[in-house]
Amino acid sequence: MLCGRVKDTCRHCCDPTCFCSYAPYLRDTIRGKTKPHVYSWFLWGLLASIIFALQITNDADAGAFVTLSAGIISFVIFGFGIRVGEKNITRSDTFFFATALISTGLWLIAGEGLLAMTLLVGLKFSD
Secondary structure, eight states: OHHHHHHHHHHHHHHHHHHHHTHHHHHHHHTTSOOOOHHHHHHHHHHHHHHHHHHHHTTOOTTHHHHHHHHHHHHHHHHHHHHHSOOOOOHHHHHHHHHHHHHHHHHHHHSSHHHHHHHHHHHHHHO
16 A cells, blocks of 8 residues: 555656656747757657557556656647757658658567567568
């Protein structure tokens, strides 16, 4: 019983800390000092969301909500990035973004990181 209370207390402390840790970045983005790269922030939000879903489906405790918080913040920054973010998106940025999305899909389909990596390497050498 005590362990559950400690976990809940930690969660209630960690979630606000997670949001507060991004406050300077958000402030600088709103002021135009920082220009978030939309591909990066979208991928971080997507991965955090997927990891949160995997944690919940595997009976994670309240600590999984910190991962959800990181995902939400990443998507908020992604939203600001669309409006005021980096506009110089190169072909290599797009290539690596697509590769990351494909890798994530393979990882989810395979259900195992090593197998996903093996499939991705096999696809690379098949063309």
